[in-house]
Amino acid sequence: MQTPRNGIEERYARQVGVPGWGAEGQQRLAAAHVFVAGAGGLGCAASLYLAAAGVGRLTVCDADRVEASNLNRQVLYTPQDIGHEKASIAAGRLGALNPSIEVAPVVAEIDERTACGLVGDAGLILDCLDNPATRFALNRCSVATGIPMVYAAVSDLTGHVSFLRPPATPCLECFVPRTPPPAEPAVPGVTAGLVGAIEAMEAIKFLTGIGETLAGRLLVIEGAEPRFDVIAIAKNPGCAACGKPGKTD
Amino acid sequence: MVIYLRSGGRLRERLRPDVDQYTRRVEVGGSPTLREILSAMDIPLALVAFGFSDGKVRRLDYRPGDGEVITLQPPVAGG
Numbered sequence: 001m002q003t004p005r006n007g008i009e010e011r012y013a014r015q016v017g018v019p020g021w022g023a024e025g026q027q028r029l030a031a032a033h034v035f036v037a038g039a040g041g042l043g044c045a046a047s048l049y050l051a052a053a054g055v056g057r058l059t060v061c062d063a064d065r066v067e068a069s070n071l072n073r074q075v076l077y078t079p080q081d082i083g084h085e086k087a088s089i090a091a092g093r094l095g096a097l098n099p100s101i102e103v104a105p106v107v108a109e110i111d112e113r114t115a116c117g118l119v120g121d122a123g124l125i126l127d128c129l130d131n132p133a134t135r136f137a138l139n140r141c142s143v144a145t146g147i148p149m150v151y152a153a154v155s156d157l158t159g160h161v162s163f164l165r166p167p168a169t170p171c172l173e174c175f176v177p178r179t180p181p182p183a184e185p186a187v188p189g190v191t192a193g194l195v196g197a198i199e200a201m202e203a204i205k206f207l208t209g210i211g212e213t214l215a216g217r218l219l220v221i222e223g224a225e226p227r228f229d230v231i232a233i234a235k236n237p238g239c240a241a242c243g244k245p246g247k248t249d
Numbered sequence: 250m251v252i253y254l255r256s257g258g259r260l261r262e263r264l265r266p267d268v269d270q271y272t273r274r275v276e277v278g279g280s281p282t283l284r285e286i287l288s289a290m291d292i293p294l295a296l297v298a299f300g301f302s303d304g305k306v307r308r309l310d311y312r313p314g315d316g317e318v319i320t321l322q323p324p325v326a327g328g
Contacts, residue, residue: 042328130328153325158258160325175306177298177324185327192328220301220322222257225271229320231301 008100012054018210025208026054030101032207033057035122037110037138039086040064041073041187042152043128045196046203048076050126051094051101053204058094061106061118062086073189110134115141124206125149126199130187132178136241139164139172143242150202152195155185157223159195162233163202163213166242173241175218175233191223250315251276252286254300260323263292272318283319284309298324 016026032055036047039062047060066074066081066089076093077086091105108118110129115137119125125142127149129135135151142149148165151172164171198219205211220229237243255272256264264273277286283300287309300307300319313319 038328040328128328130326132324132326135326153327155323155325155327156258158323158325160322175299179295179298179324181324181326185325187327218306220320224261225257227257229301230304232305234306 011098011100015053020210021208025210028208029054029204030056032124033059033122034124034126034203034207035059035061035119036126036128037061037134038128038130039074039076039090040070040128040130041189041192042130042154042196042199043126044074044076044090045193046126046128046152046199047090047094048097049197049200050203051098051103053200054098054101055203055207056101057122058091058101058103059106059118059120059122060087060090060094060103061108061110062090063107063109073187073192075189075193110137112137112140116145119145119147122147124203126203127151127153127172128196128199132176132181135172135176136178140241142166143171148206150199150206152199154187154191154195155181157188157191159191159198159219159221159223161195161198161202161214161219161221162217163206163215165215166235169215170233170235171239171242174236174239174243191221194223195221250280252313252316253318254286254321255318256321256323258323260292260296260321263296264290264321280312282309283307283311283313286313296323298322 039060066077076090081089085107087105087107091103094103143166152161217230218233266273300321302319
């Protein structure tokens with residue numbers, strides 16, 4: 001007969017065998033609290049894999065409601081969810097996927113004033129946002145608190161991912177210009193799904209301690225070719241967020 | 250000198266590749282910055298976030314060397 005305990009062990013049996021993961025890594029995941037900023041294309045994909053992997057506490061933050069135009073990429077929602085709060089629907093679905101974890105929905109706008117309060121006691125931030133201004137606000141919180149942040153962004157068939165842990169690594173403002181994109185980007189579900197899954201992998205590596213994160217490096221995915229490049233990113237001494245203003249490299 | 254600019258994304262249309270599907274050969278005089286090269290090609294700077302070559306980010310004030318291949322990245326901000 002299956003008991004709840006050995007049911008949980010069986011649930012994770014196919015991942016604890018990854019070298020370096022084991023029961024200890026699984027316990028680290030269970031003890032972790034991850035703040036998922038944005039429950040859109042990236043957030044749906046990343047949070048699905050974090051929930052399935054057994055991350056003990058997820059906070060899913062998004063102020064928006066589900067729209068029909070979200071359904072090509074935001075795979076936690078169905079047409080019946082249109083008009084409902086994304087964070088609440090996402091939390092419900094993730095909790096159903098893995099009842100042994102806690103998923104807290106937060107319906108709120110992230111900005112420079114609110115970011116750190118919303119992140120709270122999370123040990124890791126996942127940037128699953130869809131605009132530069134909010135990303136920069138979250139980055140400022142990561143710089144101020146020292147909470148590491150997995151950065152990701154997508155457009156067309158292109159994706160970027162990095163693991164930011166200032167002051168040890170560059171922060172977002174060190175290498176992403178503040179220039180806004182000229183138009184609302186196209187975001188196919190496959191791009192968001194692929195990049196969101198890589199964000200989850202970065203989170204799992206950091207939380208379990210296995211492998212190497214993308215700290216100090218940027219993964220550039222060009223799906224059209226296809227091509228994956230990993231490039232070094234350097235701190236900008238004059239960075240307005242984490243550097244000494246006035247200095248340049 | 251000659252440099253090569255490449256892009257696989259939306260920028261490719263503006264780049265008008267002539268070496269292969271993704272790469273444009275550009276002859277430049279002196280040692281211009283990436284910004285100056287793109288401006289001379291009438292590529293709006295708002296369409297380029299940064300470039301990279303040899304595994305490193307190259308900002309728009311970077312001066313490419315002869316024969317260097319720079320991969321251009323558009324602003325990527327969606328989620």
